[in-house]
Each structure stands twice: as C-alpha cells, then as structure tokens.
Amino acid sequence: MYIEELNTDKSKILTNYCECEQISPMDITSVVDEVVELTGRDPEKVILILQEVQKRLNWLPSEALKHICKVTDITPEQISGVSTFYSQFRHLPVGKHTIKICAGTACHVKGSPLISEAFKRVLKIDNDKNASPDNLFSIEEVACLGCCTLAPVVQIDGKTYGHVKPTQADEIIRDFLISGNQPVNTPESDINEDIDAEIRVGIGSCCVAGGSKEILSEIDNVKGKYNLNIRLKPVGCVGVCNQTPLMEIVTKENIHSRYTNVSKQQVEEILLKHIRPRSLNKRIKGSINDLVDTFLSEEKLSGQVNIPVELREKYLNNFLNHQVHISTKNSGVLSPESYEEYCLSGGFEALLKCIKESDQKSIIKAITDSGLRGRGGAGFPTGKKWGISLLATGNPKYVICNGDEGDPGAFMDRMLLESFPYRVIEGMIIAGFATGANEGIFYIRAEYPLAVTRVRTAIKMCYENGVLGKNIYDSAFSFNAKIFEGAGAFVCGEETALISSLEGKRGTPHLRPPYPAVSGFRGQPTLVNNVETLSIVPWIIMNGSEALNSVGTEKSKGTKVFALAGKISKGGLIEVPMGITIREIVENIGDGIVNGNTFKAVQIGGPSGGCIPASKADTPIDYEELTKMGAMMGSGGMVVLDNTDCMVDMAKYFLTFTHKQSCGKCTFCRIGTKHMLNIITGLTEGKATLEDINELEKLCKYVRDGSLCGLGKTSPNPVLTGLKYFREEYEEHTRGICRANKCRDLIKYIVNDSCTGCTKCSQECPVKAIPFKPYEKHEIDQLICTKCDTCRIVCPENSIEIVNIND
C-alpha cells in the first residue's frame, strides 16, 4: 500500500473533487474514419478497430458501430456478435475514470468482494447503473490484474493500489483525485561505464503498482542533487512481488544491497548510505544515515532496524535457492527492454546456433528429447506438436505465442513477457525456423498493457538488429512477428478459440481435429505455444536436451513457473524444478502461513484446477500426479489457503468465474454450470440439502463428460476436489454452518466483552448499525448490519468477532 497518509479533513471527502469538464461531443464518424484509415477494412481487423474506437470514445455508441459497418467489410452481425462477446467492449457510457477491482483468486481470498462493496458504497454506485452520480467513476470487476502478491488490488485508470482495505476506499479516491494519474518519466539508463554503483529498480507490473516509477524519478532527482556517479537501471521482475517496490544497489566493489518496500522518502537516505557524493559537505550529510537494510523481511520494517547479514542470507536462500531459473534466467539483472543486454547475456546465440549449425529435424528432436511439455496447462509434448507442424503442408505457416493468460491467480506469462520479451521472441523465431513458419503472432491479453509495450519495443529492436525480418543471419530464413491484443475472454486461452478471435470472430472453440497445427489461423498450419514453453526453448538449444531432461520427474521435465500467492508469508513468482512437493514450496519457499493460521489447502491450476488439502501436500509437481489428485497443472497459479478460507466459497468463486467466462456454445457448459452455481450458492446461503449435494456431484460429471472444450470439461474440478477432500464442509453448510466463518449468510458480527467503548466502530460503520455509546460495550444491530467488515478492521481491541448466525 503505497498511498501516503493524507492529512485532509475527513469531512471534505467526496465533495468537490474536481470541476469535471464535460467531454466534448466528438464527431463519431470522423473518429471511425481515422481508425479505419489506420487499420484497414478487413473484417479480420474488427477487434482492433473496436479497441481503437473505444480508446478514443471511451465506449462504443451504436452510431460508431453502424459507421464501422458502412466503411469496412464488417457486417452488422459480425460487429454485434464480436463486440458483445469480449468483456473489454462497452456499449454504455462509463464514468470518466474506471476503477478496476481485481477479482482474482488471491484478491478474492483476501477480501476483494468487500472492497468492491466499499467502493460502490462510497461512490454511491448501485449495481445496475455502472457510474457514480457525478459520472466521474465507474467500477469494473476484472478477472485478474496479475498483481496477486499485492492482493487485494484496485486500479484506477493506470494507477494501481495494493493491499487495500475496505475502509480505505474514500482515501484512495481522494489520493487519486489529488495526485491523478500523471505519467512519471522513467529516466533512461546511462551507458557510462565508469560509475560508483548501479541502482536496479524493478519495473515489472507488481513493482510499478508498488510505485517503482516514482522511485526511479526520485533516484534521478537525488542523483542530480548530489551529482552522484551512478547508473540507473530499470530491471524486470525479481519474483519477490509482495515486497515491492524493490531496489538493488550494486557498488563497483560488486557488493549487492537489496531494499524492499522502498518509499520515495527513503531513496535519498538509501543512496547516500552506499554512495559517496562527490562534494565533501554533502558527504558528511550522507554519512550520518544508517538505514534499514532488509531483504524479504516479514513485515514492513519502518524503524532503524538492521538485519544481520546471516539472517538476510537465510531469507534469500530460502526464497531463491529452492528455485531453478530457466525461463526466468537472469531475473532482476536484465534490463527488460535492452537488446544489447540480452545479447551480452547470451541471447540470440541459440537462434544463431539453430540457423547456422542445425536443421529443422535436429531442433525438433532436441525439443522432443528434452521432454518439454506445453506449459499452458494440458501438457502436450512440445516436440510432438512441432513435428506435426513441420509435416503439415501449407503456406504461409504461423506460430502463435499464447499469452492470453486469464486464470485468476496466475501472472507468470505477464511477468515473462514483461521481463524477458527477447527470450520469448527468440523461442518463437526458433519455433518458426523449426516448423517452417514465417509469421509469428503474439496474442497478449489487453489487461497486460505493460507486457504489450515491452514486447512491442522488443520486436522493434529485433527488426532493427536483423533477428526479425528478411534473411535472418544472412540465411534464407525470414520471420515476421506482430502483436494481437486480446479483448478480454478467458476462453480464448483455448487454442481454437484463440484462432477464432484472431480471425475477428467470437471466441468460440471448436472440436479438434482438425488440430491448429494442421489447419489453424486462416485455415493454415498454425503452431500455438504458451509463453513459458517458448521461453524455455533457447535454453534447451544452448544447454542440450539432456540438461532439461535431467531436471524433473519421469514424465514431467524441466521447471515450472508458479505464481505463489494467498495466505503465505512470501509470495511471488517462483520457478521450481518439476517433482518438488507442494509442501516444499509452501514451507520452504513461501515460508509458511501468515498470522499463525494453519495451512489448509493449495489451489492449483485456477478455475480448471482443484484444491489439494494440506494432508496431501507431499504430492509432487507433475502433470500426471496433479491430475490424479483431481487438480491440474493449469497455467501455474498457486494460491495457498488457510483455515479462514471456506472450501465451498472457493468452489463458488471459481464456478462463478467459469460460468461467466463460458463462451455459451455448448449446452453442458452454458446451462450445466448455471445449475451447479445455483446449488453451490444455495449451500453458501444455508439453503441447500444433502440431496442437492448429490445432484451437484452428478451434474459435475455430466458437465465434465459433455462439454466441448477444456474450459467446460475442467470447470467442475474445483467442486469435485472440494467434494473429494472436504465433503464434510459441504455437508456442514446444509446445516447452516460455515466453519471458516466466510459465507456471509451464515455468519454475524458481534461485540465481545473486551470492548472498551472507544466508539470507533460506531463512527466508522457505514450503515449506522452500531449505536454510539462511549465507555460502554457496543452492540451491533443485526437487522441493519451489512457485514462489511469495517468495524472489525477499525477496532483497536479486537473486540469484534465473527460467529455463526445461530449462535
């Protein structure tokens, strides 16, 4: 949480924010014409056209749609079908600023529904009309902002707020309106070699959300102020995402000092501690500083605490030493956008080796021998896929990098694209070379603007340096790459749906075969690989297939990147060897559960996966083992749950997600999930019976068997694993008991005897459910209480308790 304590008078909250100027009525047709001029008239471009028009108008008025049909080859049916399919497109005007409330798994378990309610309450937005009365704000619940370690997360326009509490809604809005969303200039890194130190600041999304851009500009200020001889270097994700922003100082003696949770005010002190200013006066001033030097500290250490080196090393060892870096090689060292640095660290050598010394069959053999399997979730052997692609006849052939990572609770692909764009590009070019494809497309979800920018820059650099384009390394091989931004549909992670979406259609999957490798994009052979899969390819080429094959289990080779989040002490992005057990990840890397709670389960694989109970935590990370447990590797979201998490609520959460994201094509997924959701909602409200649970179980099996694509087939997994491992919890709900005190219809808030009568709860209660009684024990009026959790958060004495509604 980086917003500063603001000393504004509370009474001024929500009045006279700003004199909001009315957006001048724009000539819709001229906007459309301008966009079409850029994009062309091709029906395939419909998503791009809609995105560009919406970018300019903020929504899609029907006049705009009409005019698009008039000036392009897009039909009214196509534009209607497509613009209503993808969540990104709005057909109603929205407030000037959009508040995105992350509803990802990690945010959900940390209370995002309460946050959403708080914002709606503060802004007086009712569910139906989606803008505040002054038309300044509208609220959007988004699947996942990919900042799971900062959960719960709220994003207003481009500005991200992490670790938000329901009581902070008004504070955040004030902060936003005061500071606004002013772009912060990121200083360019110097090339000057003769320097005293290199300052590395993470600029992955989590770090940016933590405020790293402000840190960067502050460092630049301090540098100028003291005339420091330092180099400023923005670097990719380090993986320690819950302690952002991160700053690392490497002095010329090669001593590394890392700081977490850096605030703008601390920058000067930290810098002066390590680097001597050139003038004497300023040097004296600098030497008196002795500051926090922490790495991966438990809490934010704000005082003058110095953690001994050994202890620091221990933290570092625990978090980092159980990991194996292949996809994330050189994390925290490489500057994401720098082509030179990637090359200096051995980048594009694999490509050169392929083109100069190898041939298609040997490359595919190397990939096959390495045992690499698709990291998107299903685990199809990558070498086999490439083999099919190579044999497929057709020209042109395509390679698609699937970056439509939509699992709530997963952000590996985002991090890889943001931090290692060149590595993924290199993997793609090699895939193209090996399968005879000359066209590459990055399909990246629109919710990842930073990833899009980074990859775009990287592609540009690659063209400039001749690794993309015609006759790469003077060979006969040519390869082009471009970006396609997804428009917000989880189902487009399924490769056939992804291709439909690329073709400008509704993202509905179809039955395979024909496989995309044979007939895909525009009916041509198309190789679709996940971001992480491609990022491993250069490593295999350079280190040999045996090197990857030696890591992992019998059937699952190499490493897997996980987004570790939830009720864990140290979350972040981790890359672990296959075969490591869940317990090792939770206890060693994640350092156990927070707040003294007990480890209950791990949710792996997001909405397609399941909850593996703590008792089965010795299950190794392996495609087959996880499937056997009823979960799934999925794309790699790993959310740790503790005893305050309700398993029925979790299942409801995931089912709500899949139900919402279902494309609506096949009966079982479209209607079946609705019935399942109804039953499970009944359970959370204490209205379902044991018979309903049996019905739910039957439905799960039908939906699994009868759905067309992976989304539908795996959507019952969260419920099935819940019933398998936590059946008694389901049964308790039929008796109106939620042992985790999570299901809101089954709990109530009460004040216990430790209440000192400080009246804080009474003052803060948004619905006036607690009468003001100074120095007396307070009471909560159950008829008025909305269970918003505010009183419990503000109570200084922990006097507010959650109990079963019947107690």
Add this chain to the structure above:
Amino acid sequence: MIKLKIDNADYEVQEGLTILDIARSAGIKIPTLCFNEKLPHFSSCMVCMVKDQKKGNFLPSCSALAQDGMDIDCSSDELKSLRQKAIELLLSEHRAECEAPCKVVCPGGYNIPRMNRLLSAKNFEDAFQLSVSQIKSSGLMCPDCPGYCENACRRKKIDNPVSIRNMQIFVSQQIKMGNSVTGQHYIEKSAKRFASHIGKIEPDELQEWLKECKDVVKRVREISDLTSAAMESESCMHCDCRAVDNCRLRDIADEFSIKDPRGKLVNSPIQKKININTGLIFENAKCIKCGLCVRLCEDSTDEPALCFINRGFVSIISEPLTEDFNDILKTKSKEVVDICPTGALSNLK
C-alpha cells in the same frame, strides 16, 4: 480409407467423414438438434454425443471426424443418460408452453386457440369443421363444463378471460342450424405428449402476449352472431406454441420420455419480437441457441440477419445492435422459420 468400429461393427470409410455421417448411413440412430447437413457444423446441443471407447471421452458425433482405429459407442445406457441430460438442461431454460393453458385443462382436449384464430380470421367454414371434428359422437362438452378453459385463460390476468365457452357453444349451434360441413376432419386427441411449462411469469412478461392481439379489442361476453365471435376471438393471446406439432425439441423429449424440469432458469425475460414487415416472430425464451438461423444467413451480406449477442449463459440470438428487428431478414424469413428446431422463430399468421 480408414477403419473404425461403431457399436462393435467394423466400417471402412473415406477420410474426412464425421461419425454422424457414417452412423446415419449405417442406419444407426443418433438424435440431433443443432445439426443440418447443408450448413457447417457447430456442435452446440451435445445431443448427438458418442463415446470414444479407447480414449474414454465423449464426442459430439456431428463434428467429430472419424479416425483410423476408433472404437465408437453410439448406443449405451451411459450415452443415453448423457444425451438425456443435455435435453433436460436445454429444457430447463425453455420457458415456453407447448400447448395453451386453455387446451391443457379442457376435458375434451379441444383446440381452443385454433378455433379462436379461425374465428378472428373470419374463416368460419374451417371453424365449423373444427367444431364438428371435436364434437364427435359424444356431443359438445361445454354446456356441462364449468369452463376450466376460461379459468386458465391467460387473458384473465390482464383483464377478462376470452369468452371461450360461449364461442364454442355458439359455433356448435351454427352447425346444428344447418351450416354446411364438408369432408371428414378428425383430430384425434393425440397421445400424451411432452409438454413444457413456463414457470413463474413476471408482470412485465405477461404484457408480451398482448403483442399477439390488436391494440384495441372490443370485448363481448355473450356471443350472438359471427361478428361478435370474430370480435371476441381477437383478444386471444395465442398462448400455444406455433411449432406445437413441428418441434424437434419436443419430439426428442418424447423420444427420451423426459419430464419437464421443475424450477426453470431465467436467462432473459420472455419477449416476443414481431417483424411488422415480414410477420416473423422471435421468442427468445424458446430458443436453444443452436445457431442454425445464424449459420443459414452467415454469408449473405445483402440483408441484415440474426446473430449471437453476449457470451455464456446470457448469450442470445438477436438482430444486430445496429438494426431494427423490423428491418431484418426481408427475404429469408421463411427459411429461418423452417430451419429453427423449436418454436423460437415462427410466422405470425
């Protein structure tokens, strides 16, 4: 050529055929709803599921390509229950009635809505014939009946029930009075068929049926002549489904002996869209989202047609956002009605 097994019999077929193609030409019956041989397949209804015995997974046979070495099961009980579930799920959001409430409660099973329509169209000849065929040997039951039909009449919830009983009696009297009746018309009361029900109707939804009547109707309680019969019959709201005898969903429900699921899901409110230019009616609550109508018109760019709107459970068939329902399907109206497997698309007549 590839070899595969279907229901334990060996087949050798050309590559590129679907399992449905092969099964049908071999005489194996597989039910379908969203499939039409002339259109690209879509695999939406999942009623045509078969099982790949080797892989243990289920496939929609209309789009699953036959592959060498497959062992397909088309007829097991397991499949029957999966197919049945698919139909039950489709019916669980089918907020529609096969038969009008008045006809359902009529002890004689008289086709009351049809009688009303014939009268309002002033087609008295056919009205008399319908009456004759209903009366049969036992005579008209209405004089001895308390009028269950009028009690069930949906019009009652808006103002007054249609004067059904009086009309029936009046028409039968006309026959006795010697109005000519030619030919033999016997509409046997059909065997007990599947009947879908709506479930709870919201007040707003009730108004939708009024679209079937003229804006201003004059109500007559006592029917004294043909004019008054015609006038009163105009207030009938056409509660019966136009596809009552021509509905694939109903046929399949009968085939599987399915009971109408209780507690229907509400996808979107009951709505009747009427195209005033072509007489096309679209009733969303009857639609099974098979997309046949969409696919039928997909490549005709000359006139605005129907399309899918929204995603997932709330997706519906609709006119494009940029068009008015009155302006779509100027020429293909009849074709979409013919291809619709339910009564969702029909002709106002």
